Amino acid sequence: MREAKARGYVIGSGSDRVRSDQERLWDANGINVDFVGGKHHLSDVRDRFEASRYVHIGDTEVDRYYAEAAGFEFLHVEELEGIPGALAGSDFFDWLG
Template sequence: MRLDGVLLSLDIDGTLDCGNPSGRLCRQDALAAVEAGALIGSASDRTASDQVRVWAGWRVTPTFVVPKHGLAEVAARFPGWSRLHVGDGFVDWLEATRAGFDFLNVADLAATPWSLPAALQPWYQHRDQPSRRRATPHPEEESDAQLRLSM
């Protein structure tokens, strides 16, 4: 299972097993995602230094560490990457979608046998790749263009 070209942002509290509350994803999940080709980091309500401590505890080097409202800055640093934020709450969804990330709730992830790359495959297979996103106008943009042409 590959996650090539994926920029994977993880929430911490309620998402990672070392979070408070503890979530489902463990160090092995992060390592498996990196092994599958993803770049990973965290976007959390915690301070950057606290997030760095979490990753250090896992002995994993994150590609980025930002507050949740900092996801747009991460997106700008990695143009062309398929962006996904995995978290456990409304704010995760809100900040992710605002920043051009897709969002998956950690509670909805499923794969048998379990692995994070396997659980992300349904999203990965159907993701809207940024390169494709630029090429294909949104249906509303298209109808706006048609509207302009007909005026």
């Protein structure tokens, strides 16, 4: 996530965790994110940030549902293992902590 942020990606989390828990997670890892909120608000996040690609990384079918409903591409966390450049060409992505 630090590398993605350093490259100019817009990053944050859309989760079923409360905002304060999400913020503590990011703060504990020293990462300044652009947003935190509920996964059911991904369409609001999409409205706030203009990007050529919107990606939500998650680990459940509920994550897939909300991502696709908001017009995000969905990647399962297991799909990322061993795939160099899985987010190449993206300037936005959302991560579920």
